Amino acid sequence: MSESQQVIGDKSEIILHFDLKLNDGSAVDSTRVNNKPAKMIMGDGSLTPNFEKCLIGLKVGDKKAFSINANDAFGMPNPDNIYHVDRSKFAAGEELKEGMIMGFAQPDGSELPGVIRSTAGHSVTVDFNHPLAGQDIIFDVEIISVS
Template sequence: MSESILSISDNSEVILHFDLKLSDGSAVDSTRVNKKPAKMVMGDGSLTKNFEDCLRGLGAGDKKTFEISANEAFGMPNPDNIYHIDRSKFAADTELSDGMIMGFSQPDGSELPGIIRAVAGQSVTVDFNHPLAGQDVIFDVEIIEVR
């Protein structure tokens, strides 16, 4: 009697390798770099719903590539998430440069990453949109195990 292969559905525990690339092929993230697959549970918030939807129905051994539009991946940049912060709010010895990503403490104690977009005199422009907002992405997956 052969064991049936589980396919990914709600609450499945999934072990997978993935590569996330921009549409031009440049690498964004990969579990293969450290040769350590990712482990997640569907619906736990590790992946957005649209990324999870790509995985549904796949089983151990499946390899698949998905092209995901910016709207479906990380959304489009929201101009309301760009702030102009006075330079005095940063430690005097903090070196700020365009493209730098740094954490900003939130009132609840959590940290939110922001991208320094410009430093002009005493004004620092910080972008709190997801770094991949507005980008189409390629999501390559290899499912190792489904439980």
């Protein structure tokens, strides 16, 4: 089967362009900005299973947009993922602005992104939910290659 006839399946290696948009059309992420398509292998964890399901059966040249509801995209915000952190835990003089995303070191050495939601006195509210939690997403794809 030639590459142009190859259909995306469970273990396919894919090169694709994608855009993630909110329902109002505002862009969240796009491979087109820098004209660098994404390369992935189905099932490698690059995309969640719900995003991967959209790709099954597509082939080279296909362009398609999928609406994915919040539960199936990045989930709903979990109130247990919002923490109040003492200001002293941040570098002295570090400017903390509402909406800024910061990396927080985890015990295993990895970094977890958190969004600064508010600062009041010595308390900083940090939201560790995915920034797109609670949002319905439009997943717009163009398949460039399948092998």
